[in-house]
Amino acid sequence: MRILLRNAHILTMDDQYTEYPDGYLLTDGDRIVSLGEGKPSFTADETIDCQGGILLPGFVNVHCHASMVPFRTMGDDCPDRLRRFLFPLENEAMTGELVYLGALFGIAEMLLAGVTTFVDMYYFEEQVARACLEAGMRGYLGETVISQATPDSPVENGGLQLVEEMLKTYPHHDLIRPVVAPHGTTTVSEDTLRACGDLAQKYGAMLTLHVSEMDYEMQYFAERGQTPIQYLDGLGLCNERLLAAHCIHATAEDIALLKLRNARVAHCIGSNTKAGKGVAPIREIAAAGIPYGLGTDGPSSGNTLSLFDQMRLFAVCHKTKNHNRALFPAREIVRAATRGGAEALGAGSEFGMLLPGMKADLTVVSLDKPHLFPVFNPYSTLVYGANASDVSMVMTGGVIRVKDGQLTGLDINRLRHELAGVMGPFRRAATRYADVI
Amino acid sequence: MRILLRNAHILTMDDQYTEYPDGYLLTDGDRIVSLGEGKPSFTADETIDCQGGILLPGFVNVHCHASMVPFRTMGDDCPDRLRRFLFPLENEAMTGELVYLGALFGIAEMLLAGVTTFVDMYYFEEQVARACLEAGMRGYLGETVISQATPDSPVENGGLQLVEEMLKTYPHHDLIRPVVAPHGTTTVSEDTLRACGDLAQKYGAMLTLHVSEMDYEMQYFAERGQTPIQYLDGLGLCNERLLAAHCIHATAEDIALLKLRNARVAHCIGSNTKAGKGVAPIREIAAAGIPYGLGTDGPSSGNTLSLFDQMRLFAVCHKTKNHNRALFPAREIVRAATRGGAEALGAGSEFGMLLPGMKADLTVVSLDKPHLFPVFNPYSTLVYGANASDVSMVMTGGVIRVKDGQLTGLDINRLRHELAGVMGPFRRAATRYADVI
Incomplete structure (x- = not known):
């Protein structure tokens, strides 16, 4: 199956930020085979x-809990909500079916x-895999490992076994890529964190967790006498498989350590700032050359699953934190949301x-709506103007x-109806x- | 003409934040005459x-330059853009026709x-009035007074005369309300600022200007040895007619002074933070009881003309600045964007x-899109989830x-075509x- 896209302003996001203002792109199977300017x-x-x-x-989108759709707009402004109602309510009412339908809905939204x-x-991450397959979404899926009972495990650290099952089920799948996901630095025991590191190494999988996020x-x-990132390093978890989510309070030493170990960062500006937690030192992380x-x-945390929202919030928060309008020009922010x-x-x-040989994973943003006129700089248009509703293809x-x-x-609409239908007990x-909600 | 709106979740924004989850609202002519719960x-x-x-x-929307649509996405990340290309380009290429079509387009977008x-x-603010009348938009319209030549005046301070003409043309108009708009504290001479204050007093008009915004x-x-707000007060401009735009760097003394004089504040979180300028002390301004x-x-500055965007940026910036998730719960932010x-x-x-006797100026937000499901808190839905594309009526x-x-x-579409057509010389x-762009 060859599909030709024409009459597009193409942003390749390559090293030179090459653009084809009147561009075409040809796909064959799951790959891009050709692109350029003009009429092919x-x-x-x-x-x-x-x-x-x-x-x-x-x-x-490098950090998500897609199945939490049922929680959206619940206690958004409530401090310590994780312990006050999120954990308890999850354990009381989250089921495999709800995870599946929540994930499918969230994936559709994405x-x-x-x-x-x-x-x-x-939790029930195999249900998220099922939703990915149904929707055709590429998912790096991490069953949560946490040292407490969970919706899908009556015993603490039960996720360890579930993770390994997923790693075995999807060893080389194109869409489904299992990752090891210990919950955080204080919610998982030291031994279990080590076991997570071992699993990630054994299967060559990525490991992701919440780190340097919470005041407590x-x-x-x-x-x-240490930082959470130093602690992880001591456990052997700081390495090229680590995707460290949040890193709001990362110090200069932490950043040097992340760089030294070839670790990566998932930056969640929307949820971090909505919670009043702070703005992660991304200027410094980017300057160090750490992929993010x-x-x-x-x-439940970021409300929308749109990277447009994250891009705009990224721009205003980092420019303001650093009192520098020129910092992170729009194209660097689009880069972070895609190639980064x-x-x-x-x-x-x-x-x-967008290069020949790459996966044909792509998005077209329509410029029909008035808030996107005119376009002197398409990156600016994407960062400062566009929203999810502008996506056409x-x-x-x-x-x-x-x-x-x-x-x-x-x-x-059917999906929302189904999801609403199973949300009764929740x-x-x-x-x-x-x-509190 | 009586119009009945039914099957709506009504947020009245009254003192008690009264809601009618299955509400109706009846208008008669230009007023709301009745509203309540259930089927009327x-x-x-x-x-x-x-x-x-x-x-x-x-x-x-308490601060805008709607006609600047042609500048959108031009040099968004360029420092000192006002002097580097905005002022010069305005003087070279801004015409009455461009102002009219830009305003009409911006008003349509709003x-x-x-x-x-x-x-x-x-500039050419009478063209903005023409656009408001054509679109049915309520506009508080301020011809800029500035101590330099402008697109519509070859002599400095030429706006003074144009403002007075508008004040005379629209003494008691329902939609068009002229305001006196000196540009800022350093761009207008002291004498002219006083003259602006006199005009506002003579005609009982509002006076608005950029203040405490720029580093320089x-x-x-x-x-x-003073602040811009103290300077304005010395000129007699700090009073109940003042709408002070920006106030990013307002001090505690400034805030006390604004309160003492019954002045008001226009807060532009999106443009202020995109420019890296800072986050105005709105927690303190709100605590003082200053209307904002x-x-x-x-x-050109905020890119979109959507208050949804401002609400979300407001939430994350003020919660983060104050390291307090509970500060400004969503309903207070919706209040700021409407009643405030x-x-x-x-x-x-x-x-x-939304109360009987008030103008029937209202908005319906559709909950059809997936990012707005579910709704546990409709204020959260508006602040953290919705965007301009969700507006239905x-x-x-x-x-x-x-x-x-x-x-x-x-x-x-016709309007965009016309605007694009006259943008050639620009x-x-x-x-x-x-x-730089």
Whole structure:
């Protein structure tokens, strides 16, 4: 199957930020085979007129808990919500079916927002894999390992076994890539963190966890004379397989250590700042040459699963923190949301750029809406103006998943109806926390 | 003409934040006459099913330069852009026709985003009035007074005469309310600032200007041992007619002074932070009880003209600045974007709430899109999730301006075509600044 996209303003996101303002791109199977400027003479099985829209690599969402859709807008402004209602409510009411439908809904929402790859951390993660396969989404999927009982394990650290099962089930899958996901530095025992590191090494898998995020986490380690990142390093977890999520409070020494160990960072500006936690030192992380991508966090934390929102929040927060308008010009932010994410997953040669031989994971942003006129700088348009509703076409692995702004393979209204239908017990359980939500 | 809106989740934004989750609202002429819960027995000339969407007061955009649409995405990340290319390019290429079409386009964009009132400051402001009348938008319109030549005046301070003409032309107009708009504290001479104050007093008009915004402004006044706000007070401009835009660097003494003089604040979080300028002390301004509203600033500075974007940026910036997730819960932010704006204009008894007797200026947000499901807290939905594309219906003065997400009285595609058509000389002039844009 060869698909030709024409009449697009192509942003390749290569080293030179090469653009084709009146560009075409040809796919064959799951790969990009050709792209350039003007009118090509190729024949294709299907030709799509992008109507002058911006064609760029699909967004890479490097930190998410997609199945948490049912929690959205619950206690958004409540301090310490993780312990006050999120953990308890999850254990009371989260089921495999709810995880599956929540994930499928979240994935549908991401595809509609131009996201073509995401990193997930949750429970019943095999249900998230099922949803990815159904939707055609590329997922780096991490069953949570945590030293307490969970919705899918009555015993603490039960996730360890579930992770290994997923690693065995999907050893070399194109879409599903299991990752080892210990919850965080204070919620998983030292022994279990070591076991997670061993698993990641044994299977050559990525390891991702929440780190340097919480005030109480920082205090806990400060009392022990170290940082959470130094602690992880002591356990042998700081290495090229580590995707460290958040890193809000990373010190200069932490950053040097992450760089030394070839670790990567998942930056969640929206959820970090909505929670008032702080702005991670991304200027310094970028200057050190550490690969980093942008994450929406879960719909309970970041609310939307759109990288457009993350890009705009990224721009304003880092420019303001550093009192420097010129810092992170728009194109660097688009890079972080696409190629940067791919690099943070060690997949920079697979996707994240539009080049021949790369996966055909891509997004077209329509310029029809008034807030996107005029376009002197397409990167500015994407960072400061566009939102998920402007996405018109999305492809993962050469297959069209969104066309004319609509999902091709899923019925979002039916899906919402189904999800709402299984949310009854969850809603009832939630009423116990009415004072904080 | 009586219009009945039914099947809406109504947020009245009154003192108790009264909601009608299955509400109706009846308008008669330009006013709201009744609202409540359930199914009313009224008859109406037109009945609209809001399909469970959120019905709230129209957004009030308290600081804008709507006609600057042609500048959008030009040099977004360029430091000192005001002097490096904005002022020169305006003087070279801004014409009355471009102002008119830019304003009409910007107003169309605002209506589509649920904005029903805006404050403008620009040149050829009578053309902005013409656009407001054509679109049915409520505009507080300020011809810029500045001590330099402008696109519409070859002599400095020429705006003074133009302002007075507008004040005489629209003494008691329902939609068009002229305001006195000296540009800023360092760009207008002391005598002219006094003359502006006199004009505002003579005509009982509001006075708005950029203040405590720029680093060079702060330095200029610091060298003279005062703050810009103290300087304005010395000129007699700090009073109940003052709408002080930006106030990024307002001190505790400035805030006390603004409160003492019953002045108001226009907060432009998006443009301030995109420029890396800083986050205004709104926690302190709110605590002092100073009326404040949210402004998008112009499309060159804030890029979108959507208060949804401002609300989300407001949330993350102020929670982070104060390291406090609970600060400014979502409903207070929705209040700032609606009722707060009306209060900042001294119009809190006219619009900004949904109550019988208030102007029928209102907005319906559709919950159809996946990023808005579920809704445990409708204020959270608006602040953390929704965007301009979710607006389905908008009314100003009892007249439907947007229906099913489309403008009823304007053709946006034709308008873009016309605007693009007259932008030729502007585009050519812009090429002279290619090195910075």
